[in-house]
Amino acid sequence: MDVSGGNGQPRPDENHPAEHPPVPPTPNPEHDPEHSPGQGRDTPDRPGPADTADRADHEHRSLAHAGIARTDPPPERPKEPGGGILMGRPFGVPVYVAPSWFLVAALITWVFGGQLDRVLPELGALRYLVSLFFAVAFYASVLVHELAHTIAALRFKLPVRRIQLQFFGGVSEIEKEAETPGREFVLAFVGPLLSLVLAGLFYLALKPVTPGTVPGVLLAGLMISNLIVAVFNLLPGLPLDGGRMLRAVVWKITGKPMTGTVAAAWVGRALAVSVLIGLPLLNQSGALGGDQDISGMDTVTDALLAAILAAIIWTGAGNSLRMARLREHLPDLRARTLTRRAVPVQTDTPLSEGLRRANAAGARALVVVDADGTPLSLVREAAIVGVPEHRRPWVAVSELAQDLTDGMRVSAELSGEELLDTLRATPATEYLVIENTGEIYGVLSAADVERAFVKAMARPS
Numbered sequence: 001m002d003v004s005g006g007n008g009q010p011r012p013d014e015n016h017p018a019e020h021p022p023v024p025p026t027p028n029p030e031h032d033p034e035h036s037p038g039q040g041r042d043t044p045d046r047p048g049p050a051d052t053a054d055r056a057d058h059e060h061r062s063l064a065h066a067g068i069a070r071t072d073p074p075p076e077r078p079k080e081p082g083g084g085i086l087m088g089r090p091f092g093v094p095v096y097v098a099p100s101w102f103l104v105a106a107l108i109t110w111v112f113g114g115q116l117d118r119v120l121p122e123l124g125a126l127r128y129l130v131s132l133f134f135a136v137a138f139y140a141s142v143l144v145h146e147l148a149h150t151i152a153a154l155r156f157k158l159p160v161r162r163i164q165l166q167f168f169g170g171v172s173e174i175e176k177e178a179e180t181p182g183r184e185f186v187l188a189f190v191g192p193l194l195s196l197v198l199a200g201l202f203y204l205a206l207k208p209v210t211p212g213t214v215p216g217v218l219l220a221g222l223m224i225s226n227l228i229v230a231v232f233n234l235l236p237g238l239p240l241d242g243g244r245m246l247r248a249v250v251w252k253i254t255g256k257p258m259t260g261t262v263a264a265a266w267v268g269r270a271l272a273v274s275v276l277i278g279l280p281l282l283n284q285s286g287a288l289g290g291d292q293d294i295s296g297m298d299t300v301t302d303a304l305l306a307a308i309l310a311a312i313i314w315t316g317a318g319n320s321l322r323m324a325r326l327r328e329h330l331p332d333l334r335a336r337t338l339t340r341r342a343v344p345v346q347t348d349t350p351l352s353e354g355l356r357r358a359n360a361a362g363a364r365a366l367v368v369v370d371a372d373g374t375p376l377s378l379v380r381e382a383a384i385v386g387v388p389e390h391r392r393p394w395v396a397v398s399e400l401a402q403d404l405t406d407g408m409r410v411s412a413e414l415s416g417e418e419l420l421d422t423l424r425a426t427p428a429t430e431y432l433v434i435e436n437t438g439e440i441y442g443v444l445s446a447a448d449v450e451r452a453f454v455k456a457m458a459r460p461s
Contacts, residue, residue, distance in 0.1 A: 083164050093150050093160045095143065100167035108135040112221065119217055134218055138225050139165055141198050145229060146170040148194040152187045168312055169229070175417070177327065181252040181260070188244035195230035199223050237268030239316030261324040268317030276310035329456035330416035338452055339412065339433045339442035340364040344373065345397050351384065352392035365443035367432065368401045377401035378408070378430040378443060402428065409434055412441040423449060 084096035109131040116127040123130065146163045149172040153160050161173040178184040202223035209216045233241040243264040251260035280302040342365035345354045354366045366379035376398075383400035402408075407426025412433050414422055423431070423446060433441040 083162060084166075090147060091150060091154060093154075093163055095163045096165070098164055098166040101139065101165050104167050105132070105135040105139070108138065116217065119212065120214065123214070130214055130218065134221055137218070137222055139170075141195070141222065141226050142170045142229065144198060145191045145195050145233075146172045148190040149174070149187060152190045156183050156187065158187075168309070177257070178248075181248040181257075184251065185245050185248035188241040188248065191241050192230040192233045195226045195233070199226040199230060202226065235271055236264070237271035237313065237317065238264045238320040239268065239313070240271075243268050243317070243320075258324055258328060261320060265317040265321045265324075268320070269314055272310040272314035272317065275313060276306050279306040279309070326457065327417075330420075332456045333419055333449065333452055334415040335410060335419055335433055335444055336412045336415075336441070338448050339444050340448070342367045342440070342443045344369045344375075345379075346371075347376065347396065347398040349397050350393050351387060351395045351397055351400065354379070354397045355384075355392065365430065365445075366397055366401075367440070367443065368398055375404055375432055375440065377403045378432060380429055381445065381447075382429060402430070404432055408432055410444065411436060419449070420453075 084098040084101070087095045087097055089095070109128055111131075112134050113128045113131040116123060116130060120127065142165060143163070146165075150160045150163060153172070153174045156178060158178065159175045161175050163170060163172050174187075178187050202219050206216065206219040206223060209219060234245075235242045236246040237243040238247065238261070246267060247257070247260035247264040249260070250263045251257045254260065280299065283302045284299070341361065341363040343354075343357050343361050343363045344367050345357065347368055347370070358364065358366060365381075367375050368377045368379060369375055379397050379401045387395055387400070405426065407422075408428050408431050410419075410422055410431045410433055412435050427446075429446050431444040431446070433444045435441050
């Protein structure tokens with residue numbers, strides 16, 4: 001992951017839970033500005049680093065003596081990305097076929113079947129079976145293209161989440177960016193290179209085959225389709241492989257990966273406009289090898305295909321820009337700095353008493369524990385809001401709590417994409433934050449993370 005956009009400087013409160021003002025009598029996460037991350041801290045007369053460390057250590061010891069010192073560390077959970085029908089795991093990477101693939105397979109079968117009817121009319125209805133075989137073989141070639149990216153990524157120690165075959169080709173979801181522009185260039189180039197190699201192999205296989213036969217037509221179609229895939233992906237604009245190669249070149253020249261992303265994304269948008277306007281004109285002129293006597297239906301089909309391709313390229317370029325800015329600011333999201341201080345309460349503790357203890361400790365979260373001090377549940381902030389103040393002495397905190405599951409125990413060391421992935425895996429409003437030693441660190445509110453995320457994304461790159 002590219003972290004060059006961060007300033008690399010630790011925040012002053014990085015090594016202890018964020019200090020927040022006491023819980024007000026009627027907390028409201030929607031309207032209380034003191035719930036924003038980083039707000040409400042006592043910045044004047046801030047203690048020095050040694051005093052801060054001593055105070056953080058004392059606070060954790062106080063919580064430990066209060067009965068919530070330790071719990072089991074958060075378990076490692078396998079991540080299954082999903083995304084369609086699982087076809088296999090080459091090199092340990094799951095390969096999925098998206099539902100949209102069946103639509104494009106049917107479209108290829110129909111279009112290629114119409115072409116076979118003109119070239120091999122004696123096939124009859126069998127031409128559609130041959131066309132279906134071509135669609136499957138073509139997407140097998142696309143899979144080889146994506147496997148080239150995957151193998152290169154694994155060679156560079158970059159984790160690959162999945163490969164997905166979808167409507168317009170395939171995509172390899174690499175979870176981190178290459179560390180150098182040279183690796184980025186290689187990672188992007190190997191895909192089109194493998195498509196060119198496949199086109200060459202199909203050309204060599206075509207040489208001894210008799211023209212006008214089923215094997216000859218299939219090999220010629222696969223040769224041309226792989227050549228088109230290679231050339232199209234080499235176009236210099238994101239999200240295409242050629243755009244990533246351009247990004248690597250600009251990154252190398254300027255030393256700034258974000259500059260490379262911006263340049264390649266804008267070239268991608270220009271490419272999208274060119275495809276929208278130029279592809280129908282090229283087809284009408286016969287420059288792509290088609291018949292110049294084009295019907296009105298063919299014109300509409302060309303325009304529709306150009307519009308779909310242009311939309312995919314334009315959207316992909318915009319997403320590349322957003323993802324680059326996201327990766328630039330994600331390191332600022334750290335569980336340790338966003339965690340709220342918490343106090344332990346027994347299951348039968350009245351809500352009013354729990355809030356009083358939180359106010360006295362300067363905490364903003366309540367953890368329900370058993371007689372041995374083991375955490376059982378987290379009191380939901382939204383539930384507190386719904387209890388009128390005059391009812392709070394008669395409502396037990398356990399009635400407003402959500403039971404802790406394994407997914408609600410998160411490590412204090414999580415940050416960036418890893419933190420967001422962990423929270424997405426188990427949606428909840430609050431999470432128990434735990435040190436690697438098993439010590440309770442505090443409570444993380446999903447609302448705090450969301451506000452910090454929005455704030456980070458709003459900052460200019």
